[in-house]
Amino acid sequence: MTTCSVRWRSSGGRGEFEYVPADSLEDRDINVLFEPLSLTIPAEVRAIKAQGKPRLRKFDKNNRKKFHLPQLVMAVARLPEPAREDTAHAVAFPLQNKSFVMDAMDFDIIEDDGITATLAPLRVSIRNSDFQIELQDRFKAIAVDLASIPSIAAKHPALAAAVEAHGVEIAKAVNSVEIRKAADRINAIQAEIFGMTNAGSAVTLEDAAAKPETDLEEEIVGKEGRLLTRIHAYKERDRVFAARAKKYYRDKNGGKLTCEACGLDPVALYGPDGERCIEAHHKVPIEELQPDSITRVDEMAMVCASCHRIIHSKKPCLTVDEVRKAS
Structure with a gap:
């Protein structure tokens, strides 16, 4: 077309x-x-x-x-x-x-x-x-x-x-x-x-507001920040979606998953179960998140659990590039 x-x-x-x-x-x-x-x-x-x-x-x-x-x-x-x-x-x-x-x-x-x-x-x-x-x-x-x-x-x-x-x-x-x-x-x-968002769907916002709070919201001020952070966190923790994202990056990288921030190869370090420490992180900044848009796997970054915690240690989140440069 x-x-x-x-x-x-x-x-x-x-x-x-x-x-x-x-x-x-x-x-x-x-x-x-x-x-x-x-x-x-x-x-x-x-x-x-x-x-x-x-x-x-x-x-x-x-x-x-x-x-x-x-x-x-x-x-x-x-x-x-x-x-x-x-x-x-x-x-x-x-x-x-x-x-x-x-x-x-x-x-x-x-x-x-x-x-x-x-x-x-x-x-x-x-x-x-x-x-x-x-x-x-x-x-x-x-x-x-x-x-x-x-x-x-x-x-x-x-x-x-x-x-x-x-x-x-x-x-x-x-x-x-x-x-x-x-x-x-x-x-x-x-x-x-x-709160002020650019979300298109009242249904999506109400669904998000009805979900339990997450640990990422503790230091957030303002309704819109808390709500978008909650949506962000639930997307990251969706096991089915995270599995799809891992498969996408594994296939893209010759069968291997490494941390995009620090370069950790968990399988080489921990053995076959090492991939469990790789987590999906939503690369779109929280303030730009469109809750009603379908998240694509290429919008996720593969990071180790430690780097993921560092990314979320500041508000707004650090970027993967910022953590990579600091490591």
Whole structure:
């Protein structure tokens, strides 16, 4: 399947969005398919060439009640709205409205009849960071929320009402700022209940909040920090997932598992049972953790138990590289 990207590009001090590759969608109107939500929204934008370069233009460029393509996708995804201009040249997590710039948004081209192209959002990356959000995971999480409104309402009626209102707005299949207003309402209520996070699913957050506390949370201040640390810890301690991660790295490294921080070869030191001291560590910084995204095995690092304790000895966690340099 063919893919394309919308990229942020600075132009005369203003942020603009342009397509890469240049010729893939020229002279096409754009529809956006949100498959997990069974929804297609006409973006009311068109890909053109201006001064020999690709551009994305809104049908009505002066209509502030209509979003540009990336802002529309972010509103449906219940993610904060990106800024148009990169003034801070820095990014902090959790992301907040207009506190960051989108670097690129990737799409699958689902259909292209030469007049209209239908695109499915894949991921968005954030400028001035290595951060990426898997949008399909995000939409699946939102679909779970929409199917779970009664159970959300049992504990958090205002949140359930906000989730339902956002569902109503996106179901209209119209590019409208009302989608952003509804998304902001959900995010504000979730922040009141769970702390400020960029999580997409109230169900995921409630499930995490209901789990027992972990030892990693003892010195954490703030609801959001404790909750993300808890999710982080449970992912690391999932025996089934850890076994898959170990197999992945064992196969990748010629049948051997070593500590990525200190280089320990536990089998050579302790014998055949030595691998038991190798543990799976989630490499994504806790503050950037997306609880509703599916964790991939390549997001885990293989570290020995001692290095793992050192990694978690500071808040925020040390990185594997930091421990490697210190060893």
